Amino acid sequence: MSSNHVAFFDTTLRDGEQSPGCSMTTQEKLTMAHALEDLGVDIIEAGFAMASEGDFAAIATITQAVKKPRIASLARAKTEDIEMAARALQFADRARIHVFLASSDLHLEYKLKISRAQALELCGESVRLARSLVDDVEFSPEDATRSDRDYLVEMVRIAIEAGATTINMPDTVGYSTPEEYAAMFREVRQRIPAIDAQGIILSSHCHDDLGLAVANSLAAIDAGARQVECTINGIGERAGNAALEEIASALYVRGDRYGQTTSIKLDQLYPTSQVLGQIITFRPSPNKAIVGDNAFAHESGIHQHGMLANPLCYEIMTPALVGVAKTHLVLGKHSGRAALRHRLEQMGFALTRDDLQHVYYRFVALADRKKNIYDQDLVGLLPDQIRERRHEPVSELD
Numbered sequence: 001m002s003s004n005h006v007a008f009f010d011t012t013l014r015d016g017e018q019s020p021g022c023s024m025t026t027q028e029k030l031t032m033a034h035a036l037e038d039l040g041v042d043i044i045e046a047g048f049a050m051a052s053e054g055d056f057a058a059i060a061t062i063t064q065a066v067k068k069p070r071i072a073s074l075a076r077a078k079t080e081d082i083e084m085a086a087r088a089l090q091f092a093d094r095a096r097i098h099v100f101l102a103s104s105d106l107h108l109e110y111k112l113k114i115s116r117a118q119a120l121e122l123c124g125e126s127v128r129l130a131r132s133l134v135d136d137v138e139f140s141p142e143d144a145t146r147s148d149r150d151y152l153v154e155m156v157r158i159a160i161e162a163g164a165t166t167i168n169m170p171d172t173v174g175y176s177t178p179e180e181y182a183a184m185f186r187e188v189r190q191r192i193p194a195i196d197a198q199g200i201i202l203s204s205h206c207h208d209d210l211g212l213a214v215a216n217s218l219a220a221i222d223a224g225a226r227q228v229e230c231t232i233n234g235i236g237e238r239a240g241n242a243a244l245e246e247i248a249s250a251l252y253v254r255g256d257r258y259g260q261t262t263s264i265k266l267d268q269l270y271p272t273s274q275v276l277g278q279i280i281t282f283r284p285s286p287n288k289a290i291v292g293d294n295a296f297a298h299e300s301g302i303h304q305h306g307m308l309a310n311p312l313c314y315e316i317m318t319p320a321l322v323g324v325a326k327t328h329l330v331l332g333k334h335s336g337r338a339a340l341r342h343r344l345e346q347m348g349f350a351l352t353r354d355d356l357q358h359v360y361y362r363f364v365a366l367a368d369r370k371k372n373i374y375d376q377d378l379v380g381l382l383p384d385q386i387r388e389r390r391h392e393p394v395s396e397l398d
């Protein structure tokens with residue numbers, strides 16, 4: 001039986017960093033690791049020790065300064081990678097070596113040029129070696145979703161027998177659908193009784209090539225996964241990894257549906273996203289769920305009217321829940337009188353019904369020509385007698 005707690009394995013500093021514009025210095029990784037610790041993630045994959053001296057240094061530095069989460073290093077199924085990962089992790093209070101090896105014929109034949117049998121042997125040897133160096137070993141059959149199912153099951157069984165405590169089944173190229181991904185977890189779990197008997201944690205790791213990374217991760221949770229691998233802002237290889245903030249919010253907002261607890265402090269989601277945005281070269285797109293600039297912005301008159309009457313009309317969570325300061329009623333050509341009056345009142349201008357009607361027509365004409373309407377534009381629309389009647393503005397706009 002699986003528990004009802006989902007562990008968050010954050011790979012912003014490893015898979016996330018493996019994407020254009022996202023490379024980070026050791027100092028930047030340390031800043032990010034502190035933010036992830038404050039956010040409450042359970043495991044931080046701090047890098048790939050063998051990949052570069054910088055990655056090694058970042059992992060070693062993070063293990064000495066960040067103590068709450070477990071710290072992991074990635075390693076290929078090679079002796080030198082695994083030994084290097086163990087050295088980088090030597091000061092960690094709680095270390096994990098994350099060994100990966102492809103399980104799909106495509107990768108075995110064209111990338112690794114080894115047979116299925118050789119890969120099974122490598123899997124067993126490398127997990128055993130890792131387990132002789134640390135007591136927490138994760139194994140990932142890379143490209144699991146495009147692997148022959150019987151072979152995948154065989155590889156996972158060997159990894160467990162060799163001492164892996166977490167089995168992560170990645171959708172490496174973002175190919176799977178939620179139904180298929182869930183079915184894979186159910187089948188592997190059902191065919192390997194040791195998973196439940198020994199309390200082996202199953203983990204999801206999804207890429208977003210078809211825009212399904214978060215849906216696939218949630219489907220895996222439904223099928224028994226109790227660890228999700230994800231990144232802040234969904235950064236990562238190609239179209240990115242599953243976005244941490246989306247999975248955590250979905251589990252909370254739809255707690256009725258998923259019934260899972262997490263250690264994520266939701267009000268740190270937006271601040272953590274901001275920290276990352278300042279470190280790498282780009283910020284999330286404005287329409288990005290949870291952390292995008294427009295995630296809590298409303299422009300259309302019908303929505304603004306509903307929001308002013310009761311925010312539940314158009315918001316399924318408060319901005320404060322995820323650490324966003326406030327809802328934004330953005331004034332544009334779809335806005336109505338209610339939002340215009342609300343904004344002007346906040347700015348200190350009390351309008352009669354007739355005043356509002358007059359200003360509203362001018363506002364709509366302006367909004368037809370201009371994409372962004374600023375407070376000073378609004379002031380410019382007001383007749384002198386209203387401007388002169390200005391009272392103290394409300395300190396917090398919107």
Ligand code: KIV
Pocket residue numbers: 015074100140142143168170171172173205207
């Ligand atoms: O996407 C992937 O398969 C990976 C593995 C290294 C876990 O990132």
Ligand code: ZN
Pocket residue numbers: 015170172205207237
């Ligand atoms: Zn990945």
